[in-house]
Amino acid sequence: MALLRSWIDSANTAETPFPLNNLPYGVFSVGEGDLRCGVAIGDRIVDVTGLEAAGVLRADPEADVLDAPAWNDFMELGPAAWARFRAGLTALLAEDAGEAARDAVTTYSVPLARATLHLPFRISEYTDFYAGKHHATNVGTMFRGPENALPPNWLSIPIGYNGRASSVVVSGTPVVRPWGQVKAPDAELPRFAPSARFDFELELGAVVGVPSEGMVSVAQADAMIFGYVLLNDWSARDIQAWEYQPLGPFQAKATATTISPWIVPAAALAPFRRPTPARERDLLPYLREPGPMLYDIALEVALAPDGGGETVIARTNYGEMYYSSAQQLCHHATSGCPMRVGDLLGSGTISGPEKGARGSMLELSWGGKEPVALTGGGERRFLEDGDTVTLRGHAQGAGYRIGFGECTGQLLPAREMPGWAKGETE
Amino acid sequence: MALLRSWIDSANTAETPFPLNNLPYGVFSVGEGDLRCGVAIGDRIVDVTGLEAAGVLRADPEADVLDAPAWNDFMELGPAAWARFRAGLTALLAEDAGEAARDAVTTYSVPLARATLHLPFRISEYTDFYAGKHHATNVGTMFRGPENALPPNWLSIPIGYNGRASSVVVSGTPVVRPWGQVKAPDAELPRFAPSARFDFELELGAVVGVPSEGMVSVAQADAMIFGYVLLNDWSARDIQAWEYQPLGPFQAKATATTISPWIVPAAALAPFRRPTPARERDLLPYLREPGPMLYDIALEVALAPDGGGETVIARTNYGEMYYSSAQQLCHHATSGCPMRVGDLLGSGTISGPEKGARGSMLELSWGGKEPVALTGGGERRFLEDGDTVTLRGHAQGAGYRIGFGECTGQLLPAREMPGWAKGETE
Numbered sequence: 047m048a049l050l051r052s053w054i055d056s057a058n059t060a061e062t063p064f065p066l067n068n069l070p071y072g073v074f075s076v077g078e079g080d081l082r083c084g085v086a087i088g089d090r091i092v093d094v095t096g097l098e099a100a101g102v103l104r105a106d107p108e109a110d111v112l113d114a115p116a117w118n119d120f121m122e123l124g125p126a127a128w129a130r131f132r133a134g135l136t137a138l139l140a141e142d143a144g145e146a147a148r149d150a151v152t153t154y155s156v157p158l159a160r161a162t163l164h165l166p167f168r169i170s171e172y173t174d175f176y177a178g179k180h181h182a183t184n185v186g187t188m189f190r191g192p193e194n195a196l197p198p199n200w201l202s203i204p205i206g207y208n209g210r211a212s213s214v215v216v217s218g219t220p221v222v223r224p225w226g227q228v229k230a231p232d233a234e235l236p237r238f239a240p241s242a243r244f245d246f247e248l249e250l251g252a253v254v255g256v257p258s259e260g261m262v263s264v265a266q267a268d269a270m271i272f273g274y275v276l277l278n279d280w281s282a283r284d285i286q287a288w289e290y291q292p293l294g295p296f297q298a299k300a301t302a303t304t305i306s307p308w309i310v311p312a313a314a315l316a317p318f319r320r321p322t323p324a325r326e327r328d329l330l331p332y333l334r335e336p337g338p339m340l341y342d343i344a345l346e347v348a349l350a351p352d353g354g355g356e357t358v359i360a361r362t363n364y365g366e367m368y369y370s371s372a373q374q375l376c377h378h379a380t381s382g383c384p385m386r387v388g389d390l391l392g393s394g395t396i397s398g399p400e401k402g403a404r405g406s407m408l409e410l411s412w413g414g415k416e417p418v419a420l421t422g423g424g425e426r427r428f429l430e431d432g433d434t435v436t437l438r439g440h441a442q443g444a445g446y447r448i449g450f451g452e453c454t455g456q457l458l459p460a461r462e463m464p465g466w467a468k469g470e471t472e
Numbered sequence: 473m474a475l476l477r478s479w480i481d482s483a484n485t486a487e488t489p490f491p492l493n494n495l496p497y498g499v500f501s502v503g504e505g506d507l508r509c510g511v512a513i514g515d516r517i518v519d520v521t522g523l524e525a526a527g528v529l530r531a532d533p534e535a536d537v538l539d540a541p542a543w544n545d546f547m548e549l550g551p552a553a554w555a556r557f558r559a560g561l562t563a564l565l566a567e568d569a570g571e572a573a574r575d576a577v578t579t580y581s582v583p584l585a586r587a588t589l590h591l592p593f594r595i596s597e598y599t600d601f602y603a604g605k606h607h608a609t610n611v612g613t614m615f616r617g618p619e620n621a622l623p624p625n626w627l628s629i630p631i632g633y634n635g636r637a638s639s640v641v642v643s644g645t646p647v648v649r650p651w652g653q654v655k656a657p658d659a660e661l662p663r664f665a666p667s668a669r670f671d672f673e674l675e676l677g678a679v680v681g682v683p684s685e686g687m688v689s690v691a692q693a694d695a696m697i698f699g700y701v702l703l704n705d706w707s708a709r710d711i712q713a714w715e716y717q718p719l720g721p722f723q724a725k726a727t728a729t730t731i732s733p734w735i736v737p738a739a740a741l742a743p744f745r746r747p748t749p750a751r752e753r754d755l756l757p758y759l760r761e762p763g764p765m766l767y768d769i770a771l772e773v774a775l776a777p778d779g780g781g782e783t784v785i786a787r788t789n790y791g792e793m794y795y796s797s798a799q800q801l802c803h804h805a806t807s808g809c810p811m812r813v814g815d816l817l818g819s820g821t822i823s824g825p826e827k828g829a830r831g832s833m834l835e836l837s838w839g840g841k842e843p844v845a846l847t848g849g850g851e852r853r854f855l856e857d858g859d860t861v862t863l864r865g866h867a868q869g870a871g872y873r874i875g876f877g878e879c880t881g882q883l884l885p886a887r888e889m890p891g892w893a894k895g896e897t898e
Contacts, residue, residue, distance in 0.1 A: 170638070171597065171636065171637055171638060176718075176719055197717050197718055198717075199653075199655075199662070199714055199715060199717065202653060202661070202662050203653055203662075203714075203715055205715070205718075205719055205722075206719070206722050207633065207634070207719040207720050207722055208633070208634035208635060208636055208722070209634060210597065210634055210809055211597055212596070212597060212809065212810040212811070212812050212815075213809055213810065222808055224806070224807040224808050225687065225806055225807070225808075226806050226807055227625075227628060227629055227756065227806075229625075235628070235753070236625070236628050236629075236756065237756070238756045238757070238758055238806075260887065261651065261887075261890060261893065263890070263892040263893075263898060264892075265892075265898055282807065285807065288625055288629075289625060289629055289631070290718070290719075290720075291623050291624075291625065292602075292623055292631075292716070292720070293602055293631055293632070293633040293716075293720040293721065294633050294716075294718070294719040294720020294721070295719065295720070296631075296632050296633055296634070297803070297804070297806055297807035297809065298807070300804075300807045300808070300809035301807045301808045301809065302808070327661070330653065330662070330663070330664045331664070331892075331893060331894055331895030332664055332892065332893035334895065336898070377723070378723070378726075380650070380651055380652050380653075380664075380723055381650040381651070381652055381708065381711065381723040381724070381726045381727045382648055382650050382651075382726070382727045382728070383636055383638065383639055383723065383726035383727065384638040384639065385638070386638050389638075461686065461687075464687060464689070466689040466690075466691075466757075466758065467687065467689075467757060467758035468757055469757030469760065472689060472691055472762070
């Protein structure tokens with residue numbers, strides 16, 4: 047597929063993350079104005095809430111679905127409506143659009159640089175997976191040795207656990223270093239302290255746009271996915287180490303989960319489909335994919351100390367995963383678990399086979415033992431106060447890119463301990 | 473505290489679960505009518521949506537909060553408004569209420585027996601805990617032996633994991649036996665099959681009515697709890713055994729979670745407060761309770777085979793728990809995890825020290841090894857198709873009871889396996 051040309055020149059470059067081929071869904075505001083649904087194109091945002099109200103482009107002829115500052119009502123309309131809307135918007139923005147279309151879009155659009163971006167959808171529930179083989183092998187090797195790196199179920203199940211939807215924030219939101227129970231390996235008892243091994247995890251998030259009750263096949267699950275975001279699953283490794291047996295991570299993963307501000311439509315990624323790797327153990331039939339369901343998305347992680355320049359500390363690709371989001375969603379529904387519009391599924395940490403392709407500090411510094419050097423001097427075992435972590439990603443087409451926008455967040459110091467947590471009377 | 477007398481005679485008996493002292497919050501409909509918010513009193517439901525619309529009893533003078541069929545908007549008003557509303561409703565229903573009050577309530581109430589009950593609130597997120605020491609000891613003994621029964625963190629942390637809010641259903645909803653990946657102990661590989669070890673778990677659920685950002689003390693957490701429900705955390709033990717390492721239960725707990733139709737106000741339970749047991753290990757200061765925060769609530773579990781009479785298979789008390797819901801909520805927020813109105817916290821399985829006080833089949837049948845005899849003949853290791861499990865609970869006052877209504881559900885056979893799950897082409 048080639049670049050689709052737009053009459054908005056900034057959308058026609060090889061570098062823009064937002065050519066006409068993309069049309070990602072976001073929520074924005076300008077100054078003190080209302081939050082509105084928007085679609086990015088080049089260096090502008092099309093105010094689709096405005097286009098809907100003006101009757102220029104309506105997703106649903108009967109009801110406004112873009113008047114709430116979230117894409118959930120639009121998602122509820124289903125895949126046929128998504129495709130119609132995308133075709134309508136493409137026509138308004140394409141090189142051959144008429145004057146009326148150009149006038150309407152000019153009226154209802156703003157420069158991206160002037161906009162504040164918000165969470166693009168209401169997160170119904172958030173599930174995180176553990177579906178990258180390199181990541182699971184690295185972590186397992188550190189904790190259990192290379193012979194027992196992968197748990198016995200790993201090659202059969204896309205392992206997942208429920209996370210906390212309330213913790214999901216949009217790119218740019220600062221993250222405060224959490225307090226929690228931690229226990230030193232040589233200590234008998236835990237203490238309550240700020241996490242000293244705070245980390246990021248490079249992931250892709252799939253946004254469920256079609257609800258289900260009962261089992262769904264992998265093919266059905268794939269069609270239920272509205273789009274994808276970049277996702278940073280911030281993780282307190284020391285809290286996790288003490289809390290996670292026997293029922294899994296809880297507070298270690300609940301401080302924050304940052305997502306990129308744009309949902310890239312599954313339709314925009316379709317030309318970049320890529321198969322999951324060869325299986326070392328046959329999957330049970332229900333999990334087998336009828337076609338390639340990963341995507342070739344180049345990913346990178348950059349770390350910048352407070353006031354300093356950034357170092358790219360990892361480069362990898364979403365195509366490294368062992369299970370696709372469609373397989374994860376299929377497995378998620380096996381028990382009859384109802385899936386809902388606005389559910390967010392984290393892919394699991396995306397690491398590649400090389401050392402420079404590891405998607406977490408835990409792996410990059412091998413549990414804190416091998417510090418990572420920063421370009422401007424200094425090194426990191428885990429994150430330090432003031433560090434900014436930025437995830438970036440794009441699919442590379444012939445002369446164009448499908449980008450996600452940055453997924454970034456700065457780590458702020460832990461808050462002061464409240465008196466009651468020291469045992470003082472309230 | 474003594475029985476508060478009402479002019480509705482059925483509320484003045486020693487047996488009714490719904491005396492004037494209770495006033496639990498529910499959602500009901502009659503015939504094909506709309507869903508409305510209601511409060512149970514004796515054998516009637518007061519239609520508080522109707523009272524609000526008529527201006528007889530308004531929780532918020534400015535806005536309708538009981539017009540959506542859920543108590544969330546009411547909860548958003550906060551504890552002072554809850555207390556005012558409760559006082560207002562008590563005045564309308566008390567023995568000395570005037571004729572106008574009686575007329576209004578008579579107009580806006582229906583017989584309980586005619587009503588269909590629905591989920592009383594929109595569940596924002598659902599968290600389940602593992603905070604009963606007898607339960608954790610029983611389960612740990614079965615899996616790891618008596619010496620290692622409790623995990624090392626158990627006496628320090630109210631262990632919890634995130635569950636699936638979309639799976640929560642109201643009492644009376646049938647539950648379909650789930651499919652899932654299971655692996656026999658002597659098998660090398662898993663297979664996809666209906667769960668053969670499907671179980672219930674007797675729990676209490678706390679409903680969060682006040683949101684938080686950042687840490688909250690145990691006292692603050694206690695004041696954030698709007699009320700309590702009975703909760704059955706249906707569990708597929710064989711799915712759980714294969715999936716839960718290393719990230720905890722997932723599909724094993726996602727089929728359904730049944731709650732009783734009435735949220736019993738924390739205010740109604742206040743006279744029944746009871747301290748948590750003596751600590752075997754000092755808690756960290758942040759988790760210490762400023763006063764008694766469990767409740768003396770007698771609980772029972774009844775099992776009835778399809779078409780057969782019921783056997784009470786367990787009797788226990790919520791006062792057996794090691795951690796209170798307030799402690800759980802405090803711990804839940806330590807990492808900065810935002811808590812929201814409508815969050816539901818499952819207490820964890822409530823088992824007592826005796827064999828007949830165990831809150832799950834797993835414990836009652838000791839992993840399937842000691843079948844439980846049923847009154848009408850037959851026995852159970854785990855649940856069979858057609859079985860109905862009913863949880864009941866009440867706090868016993870002097871001449872009155874605070875009841876929850878039944879929390880019941882029938883297990884239906886697994887659905888037929890879809891062709892695609894057998895590997896057939898879709």
